[in-house]
Amino acid sequence: MKFILFYFLILLSASLFSQDDSTFIRSIYNTALSEGKAYEDLRSLCKDIGARITGSAEAEMAIEWGKRRMESYGFDKVYLQEITVPHWERGTKEAGWIRMDNGSLIKVNLLALGGSIGTSGKMESELIGFSSLQELKDAPKSKIEGKIVFINQEMNEQQIQTFKAYGGCYPVRGTGAIEASKKGAKAVIIRSLGIPIDKHPHTGTMHYEDSIAKIPAAAISTQDAELLSQILTSGHAEFVLEMDCRDYPDVTSYNVIGELTGKNANNIITFGGHLDSWDTGEGAHDDGAGIVHTLEALRILKELNYKPNNTLRLVFFMNEENGNRGGKGYAEWAKLQTKENHILALESDRGGFAPRGFSMDGTADQIALLASFAPIFKEYDLHVFEKGYGGVDISPLKKTFEGIPLVGFVPDSQRYFDFHHAPSDVFENVNKRELELGCAAIASILYLFDQNL
Numbered sequence: 136m137k138f139i140l141f142y143f144l145i146l147l148s149a150s151l152f153s154q155d156d157s158t159f160i161r162s163i164y165n166t167a168l169s170e171g172k173a174y175e176d177l178r179s180l181c182k183d184i185g186a187r188i189t190g191s192a193e194a195e196m197a198i199e200w201g202k203r204r205m206e207s208y209g210f211d212k213v214y215l216q217e218i219t220v221p222h223w224e225r226g227t228k229e230a231g232w233i234r235m236d237n238g239s240l241i242k243v244n245l246l247a248l249g250g251s252i253g254t255s256g257k258m259e260s261e262l263i264g265f266s267s268l269q270e271l272k273d274a275p276k277s278k279i280e281g282k283i284v285f286i287n288q289e290m291n292e293q294q295i296q297t298f299k300a301y302g303g304c305y306p307v308r309g310t311g312a313i314e315a316s317k318k319g320a321k322a323v324i325i326r327s328l329g330i331p332i333d334k335h336p337h338t339g340t341m342h343y344e345d346s347i348a349k350i351p352a353a354a355i356s357t358q359d360a361e362l363l364s365q366i367l368t369s370g371h372a373e374f375v376l377e378m379d380c381r382d383y384p385d386v387t388s389y390n391v392i393g394e395l396t397g398k399n400a401n402n403i404i405t406f407g408g409h410l411d412s413w414d415t416g417e418g419a420h421d422d423g424a425g426i427v428h429t430l431e432a433l434r435i436l437k438e439l440n441y442k443p444n445n446t447l448r449l450v451f452f453m454n455e456e457n458g459n460r461g462g463k464g465y466a467e468w469a470k471l472q473t474k475e476n477h478i479l480a481l482e483s484d485r486g487g488f489a490p491r492g493f494s495m496d497g498t499a500d501q502i503a504l505l506a507s508f509a510p511i512f513k514e515y516d517l518h519v520f521e522k523g524y525g526g527v528d529i530s531p532l533k534k535t536f537e538g539i540p541l542v543g544f545v546p547d548s549q550r551y552f553d554f555h556h557a558p559s560d561v562f563e564n565v566n567k568r569e570l571e572l573g574c575a576a577i578a579s580i581l582y583l584f585d586q587n588l
């Protein structure tokens with residue numbers, strides 16, 4: 136019985152992939168590794184543009200950069216899709232100090248969380264520490280009122296899938312200001328969402344609730360969090376904080392789109408990454424890597440003279456980090472293109488590390504198709520072909536087009552949260568070969584979906 140099953144699987148894989156498929160995928164990898172443009176494209180995005188938060192001059196220049204790059208690669212169509220985006224600025228660089236009982240000061244590395252209000256000058260208050268968000272929620276208001284709250288919740292370093300460890304701490308950053316404000320705190324300081332103990336603070340989006348007073352929110356480096364927690368266990372301290380950040384009115388911005396037209400032009404496969412980044416570092420892994428992965432994937436398919444069955448539509452989404460207006464705007468716009476039939480979407484937004492495979496938010500049949508691609512990727516060291524998450528930018532398509540499968544590129548995740556939303560997310564921390572392997576994996580799976588959907 137086992138033998139029959141084995142024989143059946145061999146037959147199945149033999150029927151699904153021809154020698155032509157294997158040869159074509161080999162040529163995709165050869166092009167990516169020997170004649171790749173992704174690394175230079177990433178250098179240019181990181182160094183010629185740099186950090187590119189929504190609403191900034193750099194974000195506008197990144198749109199221009201993306202359009203020019205797509206045009207230079209000769210895609211069939213290149214155009215901009217207008218959206219409206221939020222505009223938040225950090226302002227003058229923020230500063231924070233721990234004031235010890237004896238009056239001495241220790242300067243800490245901190246970043247305002249994205250969307251936070253400022254402090255309107257210098258703010259100074261007694262600190263109260265909690266080891267988790269839950270501990271803060273359980274504490275009496277009387278202990279917290281008028282103080283600055285410090286939440287030292289650590290990412291679980293024993294979790295092998297680091298995105299799960301990140302998910303465990305995400306509410307601290309997202310709702311820490313709301314929970315602290317409910318108890319009358321003046322501000323909230325959180326431990327950065329990063330695994331290594333180092334000096335880099337990590338920013339990221341945070342939220343307020345209309346009915347609850349807005350208070351400033353910032354993240355300090357894991358090194359400073361360790362120190363502060365030690366100080367608070369053995370004694371007491373004050374915190375001095377100055378932040379100048381604020382919201383401005385919404386502005387007009389764009390998603391950048393490039394296409395190779397398919398034989399069935401109205402069947403659309405959407406894929407891409409997000410063009411915006413936080414305003415610190417260079418947005419190299421998050422998500423410069425996703426931008427050049429997907430740009431390079433389409434460039435290679437074009438270079439190899441591939442004529443797709445379906446239209447391959449590359450989208451550089453704007454504003455993933457603090458609003459997802461690009462993803463939402465694209466889904467709304469796509470719905471208005473009434474002739475279009477959206478058959479799949481894919482996103483790369485987990486860094487430029489060595490590829491492991493792909494995850495899919497889809498039906499059992501759709502996931503079975505993805506899993507059937509595993510044998511052809513064996514020689515390229517990819518093994519993750521399973522149910523899972525797609526991506527933030529493509530997620531609104533799910534509501535607009537019922538049943539559309541959403542695919543997420545899965546690279547190795549062990550070092551992603553060393554750099555995520557931190558000043559260390561720079562070009563130098565992306566490995567050329569690992570980046571190129573990601574481009575090849577994405578081009579290959581787009582080819583396979585295009586052939587088999």
Ligand SMILES: [Zn+2]
Binds near residue numbers: 409421422455484
């Ligand atoms: Zn991202």
